[in-house]
Amino acid sequence: xxxxxxxxxxxxxxxxxxxxxxxxxxxxxxxxxxxxxxxxxxxxxxxxxxxxxxxxxxx
Amino acid sequence: xxxxxxxxxxxxxxxxxxxxxxxxxxxxxxxxxxxxxxxxxxxxxxxxxxxxxxxxxxxxxxxxxxxxxxxxxxxxxxxxxxxxxxxxxxxxxxxxxxxxxxxxxxxxxxxxxxxxxxxxxxxxxxxxxxxxxxxxxxxxxxxxxxxxxxxxxxxxxxxxxxxxxxxxxxxxxxxxxxxxxxxxxxxxxxxxxxxxxxxxxxxxxxxxxxxxxxxxxxxxxxxxxxxxxxxxxxxxxxxxxxxxxxxxxxxxxxxxxxxxxxxxxxxxxxxxxxxxxxxxxxxxxxxxxxxxxxxxxxxxxxxxxxxxxxxxxxxxxxxxxxxxxxxxxxxxxxxxxxxxxxxxxxxxxxxxxxxxxxxxxxxxxxxxxxxxxxxxxxxxxxxxxxxxxxxxxxxxxxxxxxxxxxxxxxxxxxxxxxxxxxxxxxxxxxxxxxxxxxxxxxxxxxxxxxxxxxxxxxxxxxxxx
Numbered sequence: 001x002x003x004x005x006x007x008x009x010x011x012x013x014x015x016x017x018x019x020x021x022x023x024x025x026x027x028x029x030x031x032x033x034x035x036x037x038x039x040x041x042x043x044x045x046x047x048x049x050x051x052x053x054x055x056x057x058x059x
Numbered sequence: 060x061x062x063x064x065x066x067x068x069x070x071x072x073x074x075x076x077x078x079x080x081x082x083x084x085x086x087x088x089x090x091x092x093x094x095x096x097x098x099x100x101x102x103x104x105x106x107x108x109x110x111x112x113x114x115x116x117x118x119x120x121x122x123x124x125x126x127x128x129x130x131x132x133x134x135x136x137x138x139x140x141x142x143x144x145x146x147x148x149x150x151x152x153x154x155x156x157x158x159x160x161x162x163x164x165x166x167x168x169x170x171x172x173x174x175x176x177x178x179x180x181x182x183x184x185x186x187x188x189x190x191x192x193x194x195x196x197x198x199x200x201x202x203x204x205x206x207x208x209x210x211x212x213x214x215x216x217x218x219x220x221x222x223x224x225x226x227x228x229x230x231x232x233x234x235x236x237x238x239x240x241x242x243x244x245x246x247x248x249x250x251x252x253x254x255x256x257x258x259x260x261x262x263x264x265x266x267x268x269x270x271x272x273x274x275x276x277x278x279x280x281x282x283x284x285x286x287x288x289x290x291x292x293x294x295x296x297x298x299x300x301x302x303x304x305x306x307x308x309x310x311x312x313x314x315x316x317x318x319x320x321x322x323x324x325x326x327x328x329x330x331x332x333x334x335x336x337x338x339x340x341x342x343x344x345x346x347x348x349x350x351x352x353x354x355x356x357x358x359x360x361x362x363x364x365x366x367x368x369x370x371x372x373x374x375x376x377x378x379x380x381x382x383x384x385x386x387x388x389x390x391x392x393x394x395x396x397x398x399x400x401x402x403x404x405x406x407x408x409x410x411x412x413x414x415x416x417x418x419x420x421x422x423x424x425x426x427x428x429x430x431x432x433x434x435x436x437x438x439x440x441x442x443x444x445x446x447x448x449x450x451x452x453x454x455x456x457x458x459x460x461x462x463x464x465x466x467x468x469x470x471x472x473x474x475x476x477x478x479x480x481x482x483x484x485x486x487x488x489x490x491x492x493x494x495x496x497x498x499x500x501x502x503x504x505x506x507x508x509x510x511x512x513x514x515x516x517x518x519x520x521x522x523x524x
Contacts, residue, residue: 012403016380019387024396031400034461035372038365039408042415045362053413054420054473 005029064092065520068134068229068283072176075133078122082115082133086178089135092227093180099524102202102212102221104140105147105182111135114178130311131290132176136230139216140182141189142166142274143263151265152185152215154198154389155382166263167298168232168274168291175290180228183218187391189234189267190375190398191215192242192463193443197391201445204246205521206487210442213246213463215239216277220247223277225521230287231277234261236268237367238437238467240275244479245490246442249518250284250507251277255497256474258305259288262297268374269300270413271367271471279518281508284478285310288500310501314508321502323351326435326494329360330466333453335440337489341482342436345491348515349506351434355426363419363469366412372401373409393460420473427496432506436466437479437490470494478503480516488519 009029013020020028066074066085074080090108097103118132138144141151143162150156164170169179184202186194194217195201202217204210205225212221216233220243223231233240235253244251252275259274266272276287289309295301325331325346331339331354346352376383376398383402387395426433439452439462449456470477470492476499479490493510495503510516 009403016402017384018380018399018402019384020399021387024392024399027392027396028400028403031372031397032403035369035400035404036408038368039404039412041362041365042369042412043408045359045411045415045418047411047414047418051414052417053410054417 003029005032064226065279066229067280068131068278068286071134071229072130072132075118076122076128082118082178083112085133086111086115086135086180089180089228096225096227096524099208100203100205100221100225100227101200102184102218102225102227103137103181104150104184104199104218107144107179107181111178111180114173118176129174129176130286131172134177134230135180135228136172136177136232137179137181137183137222137228138169138232139185139219139234141185141234141265142169142232144169144179144182147182149265151189152187152196155386156265162263164263167260167295171291171293172287177230183222183231185218186215187394188379189215189236189239190394192238193460194220194243195445204442204523206248206519206523207442208523209444211246211445213243213442216243219243219277220249223247223249223279224518225524226279229279229283232274233277234264235273235275235471236271237371237471238464240277241437241467241477241479241490241492242463244277244481245437248481248483248488249277249279250281250481251275251479252284252288252500252504253471253477254288254500255476257300257302258500259291260295260298260301262295266378268371270374271370273471281504281511282314284507285314285504305498308501310504313501314505316505318349318506318509321431321506322429323349323432323434324353324355324430325351326357326433327354328356329469330357330435333439333465334436337441337484338436338439341484341489341491342434344482344515345480345510346434348510348513355430355433357426357469358422359419360469362415363472364465366415367468367472369404369408369412372397373404376401416473423473423475431495431502433494435492435494437492438463439465441487441489467492476500476503478507480507480510481518482515483517483519
């Protein structure tokens with residue numbers, strides 16, 4: 001039975017030309033679920049519009 | 060003078076410079092220990108014996124000629140195999156990179172260690188492409204814990220932890236993106252320094268997550284850690300993130316300064332949760348020795364860890380995108396699947412993670428106005444068994460691999476300098492993070508040195524082999 005993320009995985013796989021085999025799907029899905037859950041945790045935090053990214057630590 | 064397995068780097072350098080021991084003898088002793096023990100520890104992937112002997116002979120010739128030698132003269136060291144070593148393909152723990160052409164030039168940090176007189180004896184095992192906290196590697200086999208060879212060395216600089224913890228070499232170099240210096244230091248019972256982001260050059264090392272990657276040393280004493288760190292400082296145009304605004308800031312002369320004037324606090328909240336009793340005990344011992352009673356809550360540390368996770372998986376995926384397309388079956392399947400999933404994370408989440416980083420950094424900057432040092436656990440537990448999949452953390456069954464670094468990630472996320480100090484509990488050691496404000500490696504090293512002098516921090520003798 002298809003999982004909720006499967007359509008998304010299929011679409012990104014095609015968009016990025018990634019060779020995802022069916023046997024890898026459940027592991028990829030599990031990892032993506034963790035990343036999205038943690039991403040949501042970050043997303044939920046309100047930041048001012050002016051906030052700059054901090055890719056390099058210089059202070 | 061004969062060599063002892065656990066001679067520190069400073070003892071070796073002093074003996075060599077004082078003509079009590081030759082650099083060649085020190086080198087041969089390290090090579091002999093590697094031959095004797097590494098079949099069990101599996102910490103080395105390459106031994107550069109010819110190069111090491113040539114370097115050692117050159118140092119001995121300089122000493123015989125009355126020339127001044129560097130502060131690490133004759134000290135054997137080894138590097139995680141993501142550092143370029145001239146003449147070797149930089150494998151970065153992978154199968155794929157073995158097909159690269161041999162590096163033409165050493166990594167900057169190797170060149171600086173070499174200039175200080177240190178003798179490179181080889182390259183060290185690591186988790187594939189540094190995406191690892193265990194020290195396990197499907198291509199090279201796991202590096203093993205020197206205190207119990209059925210247990211993990213910690214990753215991803217597992218070979219570095221294993222080689223120094225096993226006293227094969229007194230100093231090793233590794234990388235730390237989310238905890239890969241501090242985790243092996245904790246599991247293998249040694250000192251490790253993750254400097255401020257941008258302090259040490261990463262030039263000619265294989266990257267993982269450019270905005271989080273750091274390089275640094277491992278050692279069996281705080282003095283040796285400082286010696287290696289001091290030898291490697293300095294700007295480098297070959298690393299865009301390497302600082303050009305800080306001059307050389309030697310820490311060795313400051314090590315013995317008292318710590319009584321420092322404002323030391325225990326990191327609270329997030330950092331006091333999800334810990335096994337050993338980790339609680341280790342932090343308690345360090346705090347008591349330093350007289351630290353104040354507890355400071357680090358706001359939003361869980362979110363910082365989450366943001367570090369998102370940045371790691373997406374930048375890592377970007378780095379390896381073409382390899383994932385062309386050679387997916389040559390990856391460790393677990394690493395491949397994490398990276399492919401990372402490629403699927405929507406871009407706005409990554410951008411928000413980087414923006415959250417600035418907010419979080421400001422919170423820590425505020426804390427460091429009233430605190431000089433934060434104490435936090437390095438790992439939630441002592442070294443798990445090799446192959447262990449889950450552990451019970453805070454009453455919840457969780458995957459080991461993803462959760463070993465939960466206390467290191469919120470610190471490296473904003474590049475703070477940290478010394479992981481080993482607390483020699485029985486039967487296994489465990490580390491504690493000594494965290495300082497940006498660019499204050501000197502303070503973290505000073506505290507590590509003080510803890511060592513008090514007997515609270517020490518690298519235990521290896522007993523697993």
